[in-house]
Amino acid sequence: MQPAARPLKGIVRPGHPLARLGRRVTLADLKKHRLGLLPGGYGVRQVLLSAEHGDRMRLVPQLLTNSARALLHFVEQWNGVIITAAFAAAREVEEGRVLALEAEPPLLEGGEAHLVTRRGRRLSPAAQQLLRHLRSKVTIVRRF
Template sequence: MHSLDDRCLRYLAEAVGCGSVRAAADKLDVNASAVSRQLAQMEAQLATPLIERHSRGVRATPAGHLLLDYYRRQASDREDVLAKLAALKGLRRGHIDVVLGEGFVGDLMSGLLQDFWARHPDLTMVLDLAATNDVVRRVVEDEAHLGLVYNPPPEPRLRTHLAMPHPIRLLVRTDHPLAAHPGPVRLADLAGHRLGAMHPATGIRQIVAAAEREEGVRLEPALTTGSIGVLKQFVASGAGVTLLPAFCAAQEVADGTLAVLPLADPGLNAVEARIVTRRGRQLAPAAAKLLQHLARGLAREGRAGERTLRKAMSDHGKPVDLTISGKNA
C-alpha cells in the first residue's frame, strides 16, 4: 500500500504553484535537485507522472491535481481542527484569510469589520483583492477561508452562503449628456462616448462582454483598469463613463456627484454578488463567525444602500428599479 509523504506533497504543491522546480526550491530554501529527486521518487512509487515539463516550467497532470486537492484539504482540515481545539480551551485567538473583489471594500469598511473586531478583538485577518477567477481559485484551493465575488462562473466546488442581486449600471457625471437619457441605455448608445472598463479578467468585464455579443456591438474602452476606484475617478473627472454595479457608487450618487442609469440588456441586470466557501470545508470558529457576521451585515447594508440610492435617484428625477434582496443558499 502506497503512503503519501507530506514533504513530497509540499514539494509538488510548491513546484506547481511557483511554476517551476527551481522557483519552488528557492522558496523552500533547498536544492533544486532535492525537489526533483523527491518528485521523481513519488512518481515512481505511485507509478504515474505527477508533473509535466514545458517551456515555461511545470504543470500538474490529472494525477498531480488529485494529489494537490488532497494536500490542500489535509492542510485546511489540520488548521480547522487546531482552531477548534483552541476554542474548546477557551482561547479567543484565530486567523481568517478573505479574498474579495474591490467592489466589496466599501461595504466592509463602512462598519462591518469594525463591529466584528469590537466583538472579537484578538482575531487577525488578511484581506486580499483579486479578480473573479482568482477569488474562485483561491477559495477552491483553500488559500482563503471566504471569498466575496461578483458573478462567479459555475463551480461545483463552491458553496454560496449569500447571493445578492447587484445589477451593472451606466455610471456618468451628473452633467454628462447621457445623464438626461430617457429610459434604459443600450450599449450601442455609448458609441462616441469615452468609456472606462474593468480588466478582462474581472467578472464585471466578462458580463459586459457577454452583453456586447448579445447586442451585437463592440465597445472600445479608452481606459482599462483593474480598479473600481480608478473608474469612479475617471467618471468624476469628466473624462468619460463606465459600467459598474450600482452600489459601487452608492455614496457618490447620494452626494450628487455621479448618476447611475439603468441598462437595457437583461444580462446586465441579472448579476449577483456572493459570499462563498469551498464546498465541504468545515470552517474554523473564527472564519465561521466572520461568515455569519458578513452574511447578516451585507444583506442589511444592501437593503439600506438600496433605499439611499432610490432616494438619490428620485431626487435627481431618475427613478430606477434597483431591487436588492439577499438570499441564502
Template sequence: MHSLDERCLSYLAAAVSCGSVRAAADKLDINASAVSRQLAQMEEELATPLIERHSRGVRPTEAGLMLLDYHRRQRADRDDTLAKLGELKDLQRGHIDVVLGEGFVGELMSGLLQGFWARHPDLTMTLDLAATNDVVRTVIEDEAHLGLVYNPPPEPRLRAHARVRHPIRVVTRAEHPLAAQPGPLRLRDLAPYRLGLMHPAYGIRQIIAGAEQAEGVRLTAALTTSSISVLKHFVSAADGVTLLPAFCAAEEIAADRLAAHALAHPSLNAVEARVVTRLGRQLPAAAGRLLKHLCGGMAPGRSPAEAGMPAVHAAP
C-alpha cells in the same frame, strides 16, 4: 515511506511553486538530491509520474495536480482544526482571511464590518483585493477562508452562502448628456462617449462582453484598468463613462457627484455578488462568525443602510 507522506507532499508543492527541484531545496534548506530522491520514490510507489521536467523547470502532471489539491485541503483542514482548538481556550480571539473585489470595500467597511467588530473587537482580519478569477482561485486553494465575488464563473468547488442582485449600470457625472436620456440605455448608446472598463479578468468585464456579443456591439475602451477607483476618477474628472454595479459608487451617487443609469439588456440586470467558501471546508469559529454575520446582514428585508448592501436571497 507512505505514498502520501506529508513531507513528500510538501517537497512536491515546493518544487511546483518554486519552478524547480533545486529552487525548492534552497527554499527548504535541504540537499537537492534528497528532494529528487523522495519525489522519485513517491512516483514509484504511486506508479505514476507527478512532475514533468523541462528546460525551464518542472510542472505538475494531472496526478501531481490531484496530490497538490489534496495537500492544500489537508493543510487547510489542519490549520482550521488548530484554530478551533485555540478558540476553545479563548472564544474571543481568532483571525480571518477574506479575499474580495475592490467594489465591495466601501460598503463592507462602512456597513457590515462595523457591526461585526463592535460585537467581536478582538478578532483580527486580513482583507486582500483581487480580480474575480483570483478571488475564486484563492478560496478554492484555501488561501482565504471566504470570498466576496462579483459574477463568478461556474465552479463546482465553491459554495455560495448568500447572493445579492447587483445590476450593472452606466455610471456618469450627474450632468452628463446620458443622464437626460429617458428609459434604460443600450450598449450602443455609449459609442459616442469615452468609455472606461475593467480588465477582462474581472467579473464586471466578463458579463459586459457577453452582452456585447448578444447585442452585436463592440465597445471600445478609452481606458482599461484594474481599479474601480481609477474608473470613478475617470468619470468625475475626465467626463468619461463607465459600467459598474451601483454599489461600487454608492457614496458618490448619494452625494450627487455621480449618477447611475439602468441598462436594457437582461443579462446586465441579473448579475449577482456572492459570499463564497470552498465546498466542504469546515471554517474555524472566527471565520464562521463573520460568514454568519455577512449572511444575516444581507438577509431579505434589511435596508441597504442596515445591511451595507441591497436586499438578498439566501443560497441553499
C-alpha cells in the same frame, strides 16, 4: 446562500448627456462616449462582453483598469462612463457625485453576487469577524 441579483448600471456624473436621455442606456449609447472598464477577468466585464456579443458590437474603452477608485475618478474628473454594479458606487451616488443609470439589454440585469463558504467548515475567528462585517456593513451582502 442564494445569489443576489445585481444589475449593472451606467455610472455618470450629473449633467452627463447619457443622464438626459430619459431612458435606459444601450450599448450603442455607450459606444458614443468615453468609457472606462474593468479588464476581461472580472465578472462585470464578462457580462458586458456577453452583451456586446449579443448585440454584435464591440465597446472600446478609453480607460482599462482594475482600480475602482480610478474608474470613479474617470467619471467625476473626465466626464467618463463606467459600467458596474450599483453597489460599487453607492456612496458616490448617495452623495450626489454620480448617477447610476439603468442599462439595456436585459442581459445586463443578470449579474449576481455570491458569498461562498464551505458547508460545515468552522471558520476561524478572523474569518467569522470578516463575515459579520460583510453582512452588517457591505450593502451587496446585506440581503443574504
